[in-house]
Amino acid sequence: MTDLSTREAARPTERERTVLGSNVPRKEDDRLLRGAGQFTDDVDPAHAAEMAVGRCPYPHARIAGIDTSAALALDGVLEIYTGAQIAARSGPISILRPVPGAPPIPHFALAQDTATYEGQPVVSVAATSRRVAEDALELIDIDYEPLPHVSDVISAMAPGAPVIHPRTLDSNLLVSNPQGRGDVAARVKEADVVVEGRFRVNRVTGLPMEPRAVLAEWRAGAGALTVHTSTQSPHLIRTQLAESLRIDEADIRVVTLDVGGGFGLKLGIYPEDLLACLHAISLRRPVKFTEDRNEHFRSTTHGRESVHDYQIAARADGRILAMSDIYTNDLGGLNSPFGSSQLSTVVFNGPYKVDDGFVERRIVVTNKTPIGAYRGYGQPEVNFAYERMMDQLARRLGADPVELRALNMVPPDEFPYVNAVGAIYDSGDYERCLRMAAEAVGWAAHRGQGHQPRLPDGRYAGIGFSCYVERTGYASSKFLAARGSRFGAHESVTIRANRSGSLDVYTGVSSIGQGSETVFAQMCAEFFGCDYDRVRVHTGDTGASPINTGSFASRTVIAAAGALLDACVRLRGKTLRIAAYMLDVPDPESLSIVGQAVQHREDLTLMVPLPAVFERAILGQGLPEGELPGLDETAYFEPREAAYSFGTAAAVVSVDAESGEFDVERFLMVHDCGTPLNPKLIEGQVRGGLAQGLGQALGEELVYDPESGQLVNGTMMDYFAPTACDLPPVELLHTAVPSPVTPLGVRGAGEVGCIPVAAAIANAICDALAPFGVELDRLPITPERVWRALRDSQASA
Amino acid sequence: MTSIDSDMARLGLPEPNVVVSTEVNGSPVTEQVPARLSAADFVRHRLGLTGTHVGCEQGVCGMCTILVDGQAIKSCLMLAAQLEGRQVQTVESLAPEGPLSPLQERFRDEHALQCGFCTPAFLMTATALAADGRARTREQIREELAGVLCRCTGYEFIVNAVQAHLAAGRAADD
DSSP, X not given: OXXXXXXXXHSXXXXXXXXXXXOOOOTTHHHHHTTOOOBXXXXXXXXXXXXXXXXXXXXXXXXXXXXXXXXXXXXXXXXXXXHHXXXXXXXXXXXXXXXXXXXXXXXXXXXXSEEOSTTOEEXXXXXXXXXXXXXXXXXXXXXEEEOOOOOOHHXXXXXXXXXXXXXXXXXXXXXXXXXXXXXXXXXXXXXXXXXXXXXXXXXXXXXXXXOOEEEEEEETTTTEEEEEEOOSOHHHHHHHXXXXXXXXXXXXXXXXXXXXXXXXXXXXXXXXXXXXHHHHHHHTSOEEEEOXXXXXXXXXXXXXXXXXXXXXXXXXXXXXXXXXXXXXXXXXXXXXXXXXXXXXXXXXXXXXXXXXEEEEEEEEEOSSOOBOOOTTTTHHHHHHHHHHHHHHHHHHHTOOHHHHHHHHBOOGGGXXXXXXXXXXXXXXXXXXXXXXXXXXXXHHXXXXXOSOOOTTTOOEEEEEEEEEEEEESOSHHHHHHHTTOSSOSOEEEXXXXXXXXXXXXXXXXXXXXXXXXXXXXXXXXXXXXXXXXXXXXXXXXXXXXXXXXXXXXXXXXXXXXXXXXXXXXXXXXXXXXXXXXXHTOSOGGGEEEETTEEEESSOTTOEEEHHHHHHXXXXXXXXXXXXXXXXXXXXXXXXXXXXXXXXXXXXXXXXXXXXXXXXXXXXXXXXXXXXXXXXXXXXXXXXXXXXXXXXXXXXXXXXXXXXXXXXXXXXXXXXXXXXXXXXXXXXXXXXXXXXXXXXXXXXXXXXXXXXXXXXXXXXXXXXXXXXXXXXOOXXXXXXXXXXXXXXXXXXXX | OOHHHHHHHHHTOOOOEEEEEEEETTEEEEEEEETTXXXXXXXXXXXXXXXXXXXXXXXXXXXXXXXXXXXXXXXXXXXXXXGTTOEEEOGGGSOSSSSOOHHHHHHHXXXXXXXXXXXXXXXXXXXXXXXHOOOXXXXXXXXXXXXXXXXXXXXXXXXXXXXXXXXXXXXXXX
């Protein structure tokens, strides 16, 4: 095993300008800019049929009968499946990351006798074109008997609420997971002050611009299924498909070329993936499905909806004694293929040091679209709760919210810090980020001014902070195994040398926009010693890559770095041994790889071109005694622990105290993701996450009508997704504390932007409106909600 | 779906077709197409110009933006038949061979793309803006770009790239 503890240990030291840490041009860009990327729907094989899916229009209904005869008679219709046929042909859909202790709610690709959410697939049609398939759906007569529904997580647990899965559950509570340390009740009793609040986090969608798409091709003679699909985890998809289709994994190849955004929504299989495969196998021709956007809003997993009951107990001097969070996650009508978000528990205390803590996660079934992973996976939700609480605690104590936070943060010399639920925070300087943010937004001057309407516009100015930690990557497969997760914590690569002097890197990671091809090539060039533009990274093909985990949980670079380093060190060792033999040099380590040559470190005239070395290895002609032909290496790496990114966001707002209308005038974030490998890509990731966080904070919400249980804004027209005009100016600062638990000291950066936004803006508005005693407790924050909060606070005063 | 289509479907009639003659990226094209085929699906699946993407099919997300007679339009809201006699320009026309165009280079240099799904639409919108040659403030550029959604970048770098491109174009004209 290669020593991964320091970068210097393995790095070729003679190269002055390193490619790692610099903003090289992205490998992905050229093809994407030419419109020559290859997204799943761009693949058009000959004779492909197209699939359309009929969906339950009710939140909860019994399916009394389905008549497909008229549709089957339509010219161009090839095949129609209903629930019974699917149950006969395939198994239930498995869950990749089940909530610990949750009983399975088995479900098939098509609803059986009952549908439990609007949008659940009920019938599928394969036809000669999508238009004909959709015509056929119109001709299918489905007899629905609507059943009583529940839309809200709290009322779903009320006595008398209809039980949605009576065969599996006695109530709509799927599972509850209490966890904690110490004695919260005792600390609450002895505390000088206790603040508590209920915080409602909105249901949103990640809304990748590329809809889900799948293309299944069956070669009947070979018994081989090739599935092109837009996913973040091709190898996991392959496993899930094999299980549900009851065919061997060896018979399935999943190919994912370009993915038009994932954000957690494209993890695990969806019903349509199975349906397309089943039609393709039966029809012996390719079958393609691309969801339309209205289907996307109803059938692709949603995110976030939860209710947090948070409590902080503290002494009069501001020292926190205990924190607790009892939260309820909305599951929707069924488990999503990835499962309900779990990290609100892991980081429930944020960056604060607290000995006594308690968290209880409750997962509740409702008649809405299933909730799955969405960038942040529980961390944005709980951040809104604990950071709103911190400001309320500061107000109760008359304390400066910055000083209160600083007082309670885990100090740099107390790492590793184990929180009350056992998460191990690896390292950091949390307070420095907070101080930098406070300084940058002029907190001291603002706080000195008091709360007067400002001149000349009469608006109230406010500044709010949100401090966060983000769990990035997984804390080893042991951690995952204890939770029943059906994947590992590792990544893997195969690196292969070509006679031309180039290197192929094969990874099961898919290219979802985060720049994996670029960063993998940077690392490979750095570790091996060759030129960046001589490395080609092949992503997302299970037929070419070693089995891996996938692109999620801000983990790709963390885990892949170790695998790349190990593979490169071995590849480099063999390259140098062969070169030493060719140059008649006794010690291979006296040589180094510099670009396209292997060169002696001192005698620069001793040199052999890299392609010549590669050719010898590949042909096996003229190798040193005992050296085997071939030059490729496969390596795996599993991180020991998760790394925690951290930072502070700050919002500067102005509020009209009459109307509730507000402006986010500045938004700033100080962010630490450890050693930066490509600063520009990190900035892109953080800005992108912030945009989604701002959308969630300021307008995005999937609204269900409580009476009908229908999604009322499920179209692109009705759902607010920020445009180029809708985002406030964003300023970024960063620190770089290397993580001691990851190769190169990196921490993940993919999800962090989503986490602190809502709390920072809510805190800023509440700071501005402190004279009115306004405390915001639900998202999104809209002028109407601020106006209502103003009105309510005046009524109670 | 219109009622006429439903009736046709009930009767089991084949889809009605029309012939469309148009010019795409400088080349004449004549194709027989289903009457209800959208312009977006026409360029994607008939002509193989898959750089034009489809994101919502209701004219909101802007993924399918192409130029028709020089104007940026959402091709999911147009039928292929409506391209009759018009000039169509897609992202594939920007750098048909050889190096990237200056606009594309700006996008690469500014890191104005991540997953790249929206990128062709922003490029075509910016192409139309550059062609009309009007001076625009950063805020006006933001407004012009608001017809195309991006979920990856937060827009800042896209605005940077377009602003730099427009400024360079105007400087060249002066």
